[in-house]
Amino acid sequence: MGKPARPLPKPTPETQHFWDGCKQGELRLQRCDGCAHVYFPPRPFCPSCSSRAVSIFIASGEASLASYVINHRPHPAWDEPYAIAIVELAEGPRMASNIVGCEQTPECLVLDMPLVVQFEVMSDDISLPLFRPAGDRT
Amino acid sequence: MTGIAVVGAAETTELGKIPGMSQLMLHADAALNTLADAGLTAKDIDGLATAGERPTDLAYYLGITPSWVDGTSVGGCSFMLHVRHAVAALQAGLCKTVLITHGESGRSRVGAGGYSQSASSLAGQFESPYGTLGAPSTFTLPVLRYMKDYGMSHEQLAMVAVVQREWAGMNPRASFRDAITVDDVLNSKLIAYPFHLLECCLVTDGGGALILTTDERATDVNNAKHAPVYIWGTGESVETPMISQMENLTSSRAFSIAGPRAMKDAGISHSEVDHLMIYDAFAHLPIYGLEDLGFCGRGEAPDFIWERNTAPGGCLPTNTNGGGLSYMHSGMYGMYAMQESVRQMRGVAPAQVQNAEVSVCLGVGGMFGASGCVVFGNMPKP
Ligand SMILES: [Zn+2]
Numbered sequence: 001m002g003k004p005a006r007p008l009p010k011p012t013p014e015t016q017h018f019w020d021g022c023k024q025g026e027l028r029l030q031r032c033d034g035c036a037h038v039y040f041p042p043r044p045f046c047p048s049c050s051s052r053a054v055s056i057f058i059a060s061g062e063a064s065l066a067s068y069v070i071n072h073r074p075h076p077a078w079d080e081p082y083a084i085a086i087v088e089l090a091e092g093p094r095m096a097s098n099i100v101g102c103e104q105t106p107e108c109l110v111l112d113m114p115l116v117v118q119f120e121v122m123s124d125d126i127s128l129p130l131f132r133p134a135g136d137r138t
Numbered sequence: 139m140t141g142i143a144v145v146g147a148a149e150t151t152e153l154g155k156i157p158g159m160s161q162l163m164l165h166a167d168a169a170l171n172t173l174a175d176a177g178l179t180a181k182d183i184d185g186l187a188t189a190g191e192r193p194t195d196l197a198y199y200l201g202i203t204p205s206w207v208d209g210t211s212v213g214g215c216s217f218m219l220h221v222r223h224a225v226a227a228l229q230a231g232l233c234k235t236v237l238i239t240h241g242e243s244g245r246s247r248v249g250a251g252g253y254s255q256s257a258s259s260l261a262g263q264f265e266s267p268y269g270t271l272g273a274p275s276t277f278t279l280p281v282l283r284y285m286k287d288y289g290m291s292h293e294q295l296a297m298v299a300v301v302q303r304e305w306a307g308m309n310p311r312a313s314f315r316d317a318i319t320v321d322d323v324l325n326s327k328l329i330a331y332p333f334h335l336l337e338c339c340l341v342t343d344g345g346g347a348l349i350l351t352t353d354e355r356a357t358d359v360n361n362a363k364h365a366p367v368y369i370w371g372t373g374e375s376v377e378t379p380m381i382s383q384m385e386n387l388t389s390s391r392a393f394s395i396a397g398p399r400a401m402k403d404a405g406i407s408h409s410e411v412d413h414l415m416i417y418d419a420f421a422h423l424p425i426y427g428l429e430d431l432g433f434c435g436r437g438e439a440p441d442f443i444w445e446r447n448t449a450p451g452g453c454l455p456t457n458t459n460g461g462g463l464s465y466m467h468s469g470m471y472g473m474y475a476m477q478e479s480v481r482q483m484r485g486v487a488p489a490q491v492q493n494a495e496v497s498v499c500l501g502v503g504g505m506f507g508a509s510g511c512v513v514f515g516n517m518p519k520p
Pocket residue numbers: 032033034035036037046047048049050051
């Protein structure tokens with residue numbers, strides 16, 4: 001309350017489907033039709049084999065905590081300290097995110113802990129994919 | 139193939155806090171000191187490379203009429219890439235004498251551009267919304283992964299800063315010179331767990347420049363203040379603008395390509411390296427660098443540093459100016475790492491490594507986004 005909004009993404013034509021998915025509660029990834037490579041962030045071609053024949057699919061939303069920092073420097077949109085995380089999706093790709101429903105401490109943020117995606121509405125256009133510890137129903 | 143020599147090398151007259159100079163003038167101050175070091179003037183320069191400012195601005199400002207320019211800008215290691223490109227240009231005869239300049243008003247921000255990132259860029263869409271706030275909370279992101287995979291302790295990470303402060307203690311131009319302990323580091327303010335203040339680089343103003351020419355011509359630069367230092371090998375690569383997308387969170391792909399390529403180019407083995415510089419914006423960089431260059435096996439660099447191998451008196455003197463953690467760090471530190479390699483090869487470094495003949499200098503750009511590596515020798519490449 002009273003906090004300015006966090007910096008929000010501005011989708012491009014190549015990423016619009018991803019952000020549309022987040023708005024609908026779907027974590028969308030892409031898979032190459034040719035070599036089956038699953039990748040992120042979105043682009044309309046396969047970074048592994050350069051094919052333009054790729055398909056969008058809905059990911060499971062399951063992930064694990066690959067690494068993180070707990071930022072202690074003031075950020076206009078956050079109450080520090082807060083964790084910035086790298087999560088590894090069950091389908092393979094990694095993405096940056098935040099861990100919610102969990103104290104932002106080294107004791108509670110345990111590397112490799114299972115996570116599930118949770119979408120948070122930030123604006124009319126943008127919902128962000130955040131992650132919470134698996135098993136918690138928040 | 140034609141050998142390439144460094145015939146001029148110097149930093150800005152002052153380092154640290156320089157509110158009386160714009161960023162452009164910091165480039166020029168370093169360039170003028172370097173021209174004087176080589177006994178040359180702007181009229182002798184026909185090749186120009188720079189980052190942070192455009193080559194156009196520098197050429198005009200310094201009075202240079204270049205026939206070769208390079209504005210490669212991939213972060214703090216850009217100057218290592220300039221050296222690599224200059225070597226190729228000089229060998230191909232595209233120009234005869236190259237000036238590479240760096241200047242940055244990192245602390246005072248006089249005449250310095252901002253760091254703005256578009257909300258539609260890759261990092262703007264896929265990292266910034268989660269609260270990344272500049273390098274201290276972004277460059278540090280992969281390190282807990284390294285700590286878990288290889289069992290590195292918080293004390294071992296802190297030791298990197300302790301050792302570099304020992305080197306800085308011998309350097310009158312270093313910003314921070316007082317000795318520190320592992321406990322001092324771990325008791326300093328948390329910036330982005332697991333990183334404390336003393337594990338993060340300084341923010342200062344400064345600059346540096348280099349002049350390169352062919353080795354035949356180097357012997358004609360009669361008014362130079364120092365004997366030439368030779369470029370034995372170079373390497374470069376880039377990986378990703380987003381640290382969350384590194385192929386491997388415990389190794390830099392760009393380091394692993396640029397470093398070994400430069401050493402292969404130089405025709406040297408690890409045991410022939412007398413002196414090492416690894417761009418240390420944060421305490422984990424020397425650890426990643428030692429392993430990606432092959433001086434240590436995977437997971438072995440923390441012990442290697444803990445056992446004082448990179449410290450004064452150790453077998454592999456590293457970051458002997460005090461590094462970005464204690465010497466200075468304007469933002470694009472790569473130029474200062476090369477300046478220290480050149481001083482060591484000239485035999486004039488404040489913490490001189492006795493009989494040092496080969497120096498490897500590894501740079502990083504962005505946040506593990508890019509790398510450049512240069513191998514310097516105090517004699518022509520054998
Ligand atoms: Zn493919």
